[in-house]
Amino acid sequence: MELPTVSGQELALWRDRAKQDAIAAGVSPDEVDWLLEEVADLDKLSLRLESFKERSQIPLKQPLSVLTELWQQRLQDRMPVQYLAGVAPWRHFSLKVATGVLIPRxxxxxxxxxxxxxxxxxxxxxxxxxxxxxxxxxxxxxxxxxxxxxxxxxxxxxxxxxxxxxxxxxxxxxxxxxxxxxxxxxxxxxxxxxxxxxxxxxxxxxxxxxxxxxxxxxxxxxxxxxxxxxxxxxxxxxxxxxxxxxxxxxxxxxxxxxxxxxxxxxxxxxxxxxxxxxxxxxxxxxxxxxxxxxxxxxxx
Ligand SMILES: C[S@@+](CC[C@H](N)C(=O)[O-])C[C@H]1O[C@@H](n2cnc3c(N)ncnc32)[C@H](O)[C@@H]1O
The missing domain is CATH 3.40.50.150 (Vaccinia Virus protein VP39)
Structure with missing residues (x-):
């Protein structure tokens, strides 16, 4: 199945907004980048340097509208970001997680x-x-x-x-x-x-x-x-x-x-x-x- 895509500029706007909302809700804005690493397959460097902004099409595992809903769940329901992404890093593994299992620490x-x-x-x-x-x-x-x-x-x-x-x-x-x-x-x-x-x-x-x-x-x-x-x-x-x-x-x-x-x-x-x-x-x-x-x- 073809993945939804978004332009770098559009994603940058979404990211800025999500970070502002996170700060207002007392959640670390770094979690936005963690989520984007998982759902947009962006690496830390391109997020830090914002080089992803130049890309015309970035494939997303979820459409931007779904990401917005997930982020609201993070801020309003306090749902851990690992459950939203469905994965948690542990040692050098990326482990699937869902609300039926503890997020490995x-x-x-x-x-x-x-x-x-x-x-x-x-x-x-x-x-x-x-x-x-x-x-x-x-x-x-x-x-x-x-x-x-x-x-x-x-x-x-x-x-x-x-x-x-x-x-x-x-x-x-x-x-x-x-x-x-x-x-x-x-x-x-x-x-x-x-x-x-x-x-x-x-x-x-x-x-x-x-x-x-x-x-x-x-x-x-x-x-x-x-x-x-x-x-x-x-x-x-x-x-x-x-x-x-x-x-x-x-x-x-x-x-x-x-x-x-x-x-x-x-x-x-x-x-x-x-x-x-x-x-x-x-x-x-x-x-x-x-x-x-x-x-x-x-x-x-
Ligand atoms: C603190 S979590 C640890 C999960 C995982 N080992 C980790 O470190 O991320 C404790 C686990 O023990 C399981 N558990 C609770 N009672 C149990 C029992 N009587 N027998 C076996 N497992 C049990 C829970 O379902 C849960 O998965």
């Missing part, structure tokens, strides 16, 4: 690097080539990071959300990893009974926001991201507690347990791991904003 990218470092730091042989699981896969981001970083591993990804799994599967196929990630619907480990005692590593970014705090999050998150991806119960630790409790049945000796958590949860997560009595070398890592964000442990 930049800090979560570090989980993949931490998993690789944990393997390198471990005396247990063959951890890089065994079974790895991403529990609560959402868009499939972590599973995709792992499959690329661990070329000899077999990756399983679970989620209770059928909508999330459908998107994760599409992302895996689009990136050429459809054969290497096995997606299973179900709660945490429950679809993976057959892997008991054999898993080299578990990575998860579970829901960890205390229920009472969700309504106070930015409207972009509270109104539009799936509650199932956010709500960690009364103290935010329900899912993490479950993963501490259940993982020892599935991890091989020396296997890696690695999660993302919220600021302020590190001390309690360390206590939970210690109390379980099946983990050693428990460590906390910070994200790029220096927030204690990740907990790592090895199955004894």
């Amino acid at each position: 930049p800090e979560t990218e570090l989980l993949v690097d931490l998993a690789v470092r944990a393997i390198q730091a471990s005396p247990t042989p063959d951890l890089a080539s065994g079974y790895w699981v991403d529990l609560g896969t959402g868009s499939g981001a972590i599973a995709l990071g792992l499959v690329e970083a661990l070329p000899n591993a077999t990756i399983y990804a679970t989620d209770t959300s059928a909508e999330a799994l459908a998107i994760a599967r599409q992302n895996a196929i689009a990136l050429g990893f459809g054969e290497r990630i096995k997606f299973c619907q179900g709660s945490w480990w429950s679809p993976l009974e057959a892997l008991k005692g054999r898993v080299s590593g578990m990575v998860s970014n579970p829901p960890y926001i205390p229920t009472s705090e969700i309504a106070r999050l930015q409207p972009e998150v509270a109104r539009h991201e799936p509650l199932l991806a956010l709500d960690g119960g009364s103290d935010g630790l329900d899912c993490i507690r479950h993963l501490v409790e259940t993982a020892p049945d599935y991890l091989c000796p020396g296997g890696i347990w690695l999660i993302e958590m919220m600021a302020g949860q590190a001390k309690q997560v360390v206590q939970l791991l210690q109390k379980r009595g099946c983990y050693d070398k428990i460590q906390i890592f910070c994200d790029l904003a220096n927030i204690e964000r990740f907990a790592l442990a090895y199955r004894c």
Whole structure:
């Protein structure tokens, strides 16, 4: 199907107006350019230098009238721009997203690097080539990071959300990893009974926001991201507690347990791991904003 087109001049006028409206609504005007990169396939340089203005025809994935409606949704409904564009950048992937999945966050990218470092730091042989699981896969981001970083591993990804799994599967196929990630619907480990005692590593970014705090999050998150991806119960630790409790049945000796958590949860997560009595070398890592964000442990 032929794409709609617009002249560079017309698009420049639309962009200026959209940026002014963004500023008036307290939204970063840079998001306009991010949206244009996605829907008009313009690169950062041509947007910064405004060289696109000279072009007589710029193909758009959506007509300008639809873009205007989308931008109004961004400003009035506080719909995140990634949902409007239908994609989110994560590591060097461009992942499909929709309102049924959490928008993968930049800090979560570090989980993949931490998993690789944990393997390198471990005396247990063959951890890089065994079974790895991403529990609560959402868009499939972590599973995709792992499959690329661990070329000899077999990756399983679970989620209770059928909508999330459908998107994760599409992302895996689009990136050429459809054969290497096995997606299973179900709660945490429950679809993976057959892997008991054999898993080299578990990575998860579970829901960890205390229920009472969700309504106070930015409207972009509270109104539009799936509650199932956010709500960690009364103290935010329900899912993490479950993963501490259940993982020892599935991890091989020396296997890696690695999660993302919220600021302020590190001390309690360390206590939970210690109390379980099946983990050693428990460590906390910070994200790029220096927030204690990740907990790592090895199955004894
Ligand atoms: C914070 S999101 C993380 C999504 C993705 N891994 C990421 O980092 O962008 C948590 C995910 O856990 C899933 N989830 C919630 N409860 C679950 C459960 N009982 N079993 C498996 N997945 C669950 C949600 O559907 C959501 O996709």
